[in-house]
Amino acid sequence: xxxxxxxxxxxxxxxxxxxxxxxxxxxxxxxxxxxxxxxxxxxxxxxxxxxxxxxxxxxxxxxxxxxxxxxxxxxxxxxxxxx
Amino acid sequence: xxxxxxxxxxxxxxxxxxxxxxxxxxxxxxxxxxxxxxxxxxxxxxxxxxxxxxxxxxxxxxxxxxxxxxxxxxxxxxxxxxxxxxxxxxxxxxxxxxxxxxxxxxxxxxxxxxxxxxxxxxxxxxxxxxxxxxxxxxxxxxxxxxxxxxxxxxxxxxxxxxxxxxxxxxxxxxxxxxxxxxxxxxxxxxxxxxxxxxxxxxxxxxxxxxxxxxxxxxxxxxxxxxxxxxxxxxxxxxxxxxxxxxxxxxxxxxxxxxxxxxxxxxxxxxxxxxxxxxxxxxxxxxxxxxxxxxxxxxxxxxxxxxxxxxxxxxxxxxxxxxxxxxxxxxxxxxxxxxxxxxxxxxxxxxxxxxxxxxxxxxxxxxxxxxxxxxxxxxxxxxxxxx
Numbered sequence: 001x002x003x004x005x006x007x008x009x010x011x012x013x014x015x016x017x018x019x020x021x022x023x024x025x026x027x028x029x030x031x032x033x034x035x036x037x038x039x040x041x042x043x044x045x046x047x048x049x050x051x052x053x054x055x056x057x058x059x060x061x062x063x064x065x066x067x068x069x070x071x072x073x074x075x076x077x078x079x080x081x082x083x
Numbered sequence: 084x085x086x087x088x089x090x091x092x093x094x095x096x097x098x099x100x101x102x103x104x105x106x107x108x109x110x111x112x113x114x115x116x117x118x119x120x121x122x123x124x125x126x127x128x129x130x131x132x133x134x135x136x137x138x139x140x141x142x143x144x145x146x147x148x149x150x151x152x153x154x155x156x157x158x159x160x161x162x163x164x165x166x167x168x169x170x171x172x173x174x175x176x177x178x179x180x181x182x183x184x185x186x187x188x189x190x191x192x193x194x195x196x197x198x199x200x201x202x203x204x205x206x207x208x209x210x211x212x213x214x215x216x217x218x219x220x221x222x223x224x225x226x227x228x229x230x231x232x233x234x235x236x237x238x239x240x241x242x243x244x245x246x247x248x249x250x251x252x253x254x255x256x257x258x259x260x261x262x263x264x265x266x267x268x269x270x271x272x273x274x275x276x277x278x279x280x281x282x283x284x285x286x287x288x289x290x291x292x293x294x295x296x297x298x299x300x301x302x303x304x305x306x307x308x309x310x311x312x313x314x315x316x317x318x319x320x321x322x323x324x325x326x327x328x329x330x331x332x333x334x335x336x337x338x339x340x341x342x343x344x345x346x347x348x349x350x351x352x353x354x355x356x357x358x359x360x361x362x363x364x365x366x367x368x369x370x371x372x373x374x375x376x377x378x379x380x381x382x383x384x385x386x387x388x389x390x391x392x393x394x395x396x397x398x399x400x401x402x403x404x405x406x407x408x409x410x411x412x413x414x415x416x417x418x419x420x421x422x423x424x425x426x427x428x429x430x431x432x433x434x435x436x437x438x439x440x441x442x443x444x445x446x447x448x449x450x451x452x453x454x455x456x457x458x459x460x461x462x463x464x465x466x467x468x469x
Contacts, residue, residue: 003378008251015244023237033240037247051378052355062254 219249267407278415302432307338345428360436368437394459
């Protein structure tokens with residue numbers, strides 16, 4: 001199996017397992033799911049990028065989209081606290 | 084399965100007398116008795132094999148086929164796949180010059196089928212990957228909407244997971260990747276030219292991979308034109324920038340100075356691994372070569388290296404580029420056996436950079452999907468064999 005395919009498969013497995021765990025624990029906020037998925041994404045990417053630096057560069061747009069989403073959730077939470 | 088030996092056919096040039104066009108690549112090199120095209124490696128249809136046994140039918144068939152071939156070739160290239168695992172394309176050895184030391188002579192039909200199935204790497208076709216990605220994105224959105232409607236917030240977490248996986252699959256699908264056949268096709272002509280140079284000049288000496296002294300040095304290989312049983316331990320050709328080096332004072336320094344076939348691949352490997360082999364010591368570089376060739380570049384399925392008393396040995400198992408290796412061994416045998424094919428050469432260049440000594444290539448063979456490379460330290464004894 002190619003490195004990219006292994007990466008996608010392991011990431012998919014990781015977020016499905018963590019999503020189910022969070023569901024079992026009873027977490028209701030989507031922001032927590034998002035944050036966990038983002039952390040898993042960055043960790044798995046770093047593991048793969050140690051073998052292939054160009055892969056990290058290729059996925060930079062996805063990282064930016066992820067971080068924008070994270071910034072949005074953080075901003076929402078701040079607004080919620082302030083209000 | 085019936086074992087049938089492929090007869091030896093002498094190569095006569097771009098086309099052969101009485102040859103017909105390959106249905107896959109269009110090259111007129113198919114002769115009676117051949118099972119595989121020696122240009123593209125595709126299996127020759129049984130119907131064509133039968134018709135070749137009856138030459139009177141071939142001429143009529145060729146006229147109608149020639150128009151279809153170009154369109155089919157273009158279709159094959161445009162629908163390139165990420166791996167050749169789904170395509171059991173194999174080559175018949177023994178079709179090239181008698182100098183092809185690395186070839187086993189003939190491969191039986193049974194061996195070929197076994198080889199094709201054993202080495203096929205599992206890989207998802209790109210079309211299916213895209214469909215799966217879009218489906219997962221749609222499924223994720225649906226789940227998220229449904230969970231909002233029914234008020235089950237925890238379900239939206241799984242919807243988000245599905246959405247993200249789908250997004251990743253779609254994005255990775257949009258990245259360009261190239262079929263091994265394209266890599267092979269783009270490389271063979273250049274190596275064919277080097278092969279002709281080697282044949283014309285006819286040196287029978289062993290190639291010496293020259294040590295690099297600077298981090299940015301390109302690994303070079305020196306092929307002495309005169310018989311040189313005991314080359315000096317240090318050639319010191321770092322200042323030379325010529326293809327043909329002639330030194331009237333020292334016959335050891337007269338020969339061809341070429342950029343190593345794997346030099347560019349090594350540079351790419353170093354870039355991907357974010358390291359320089361010149362910084363590694365003898366123990367670390369073997370692991371780095373394996374990581375680089377197997378994980379980063381994916382040009383090999385496995386790499387094993389071992390130090391011997393007089394040098395280094397490598398055993399490299401072919402990965403997705405196995406057809407390219409076979410083609411190089413068949414069409415450029417001198418390059419493959421005396422300079423090393425690009426895949427062997429990557430390992431040699433890395434070794435030269437890490438060991439920081441000139442290395443003499445004692446032999447490089449490619450058989451049954453395995454490259455065997457034997458290197459000897461320059462100035463050492465010559466009792467190492469592959």
